[in-house]
Amino acid sequence: MNEHGNPQRAETDQARAESHVARYHRQIILPELGLAGQRALSASRVLVVGAGALGSAAALYLAAAGVGTIGIADGDRVDLSNLHRQVLHGTSDIGRLKTASAKDRLAALNPEVRVVEHVGYLNSDNVLDVMAGYDVIVDGSDSFAARYLVNDAAVLLAKPLVTAAILRFEGQLMVFRPGEGCYRCVFPEPPPAGTVPNCAEAGVLGAVAGVLGSTQAVEALKLMGRMGEPAVGRLGLYDAWRGRWQQVQVARDPACAVCGDHPTITGPIDYDAWCGVPAPAAGPGAPEVSVAEAERLMHQGVPFVDVRPEAEYARGHIPSAVLVGPDPSATQLPGTADAAVVCVCLQGVRSAAVAARLESQGRSAVSLAGGLLAWAQAGLPWEGQLPT
Ligand SMILES: [Zn+2]
DSSP: OOTTSOHHHHHHHHHHHHHHHHHHHHHHTSTTTHHHHHHHHHTOEEEEEOSSHHHHHHHHHHHHTTOSEEEEEEOOBOOGGGTTTOTTOOGGGTTSBHHHHHHHHHHHHOTTSEEEEEESOOOTTTHHHHHHTOSEEEEOOSSHHHHHHHHHHHHHHTOOEEEEEEEBTEEEEEEEOTTSOOHHHHSOSOOOTTSSOOHHHHOBOHHHHHHHHHHHHHHHHHHHHTOSOOOBTEEEEEETTTTEEEEEEOOOOTTOTTTSSSOSOOSOOOOSSOTTSOOGGGSTTOOEEOHHHHHHHHHTTOOEEEOSOHHHHHHEEOTTOEEOOSSOOGGGSSSOTTSOEEEEOSSSSHHHHHHHHHHHTTOOEEEETTHHHHHHHTTOOOEESOOO
């Protein structure tokens, strides 16, 4: 007999304990973690916002490491075009809710972990309730609206936040502990809708998300396992193209709207437009012209206006195109008020939104379909680095 008075149960408990130690052995033998750190991980609860590219890598490593509870918040379903970067999901998961697919995959990887599905998108009504149940927030969302919502809620609830973003060959990462600044201290306001390309427009290399999502898992594990130096006070910029990390010092801004000395944001905010996603104005009704038609307009002397930010324009542009930026006013545009303009951007999504807006303001404007990529691919006049 033993202390349980039940030999069978005692054997089961012992087998479970042995398997637990065996599973985490390679990290338990790290003296900086040890058994105490492993117990802290088992008792921890982490929320992964978004079961997309970043969330995939983060959630897999968090589950593998034995974090006790992992919440997954997402309202999307798995699509074939997700799979090159969202490695939580498989081909057979296409059409399923990402939270359900994630739960199955994480349970298969580590049945010791409790996975909680939060089906749907976080908004001002639910974000505080959902996030309140977790110790650390890992934000892998792919929109500015969600990023600001999650940041503000983390500040309001005094939760540590590990936030990251990816685009093309680049990624950025920041870690915030309560009282040490927030995303808004670095980027006070989201950019206007439609002015920032998203992955669907600009593309992304899937493995870049793996680097950033894994780094988010590392930072979250450090916070929960009470080890190492969290990457706070820095904006980490990963340049996959050149294989470099760059660190930029950041600090809490006493004038920050949410974590500053006199905050003006005291509750979560829903942004109307999901910035980083093509604005609704880019939908039906936005006038578009083909490359051939745009070339004909150029020969007729119709001015071209480039609606990208200055840095993008500086890298390369159509020689005669005038830089007007993402939010031009009618008076900034070349030509007379009744003259037409051709709006251009990299892929024709942002320019369609701007053209539609100018049209609604009474200025005749069209957008180059397929954008500068299509223009340059056709071998038409170009100055600077060719768009990719
Ligand atoms: Zn702040």
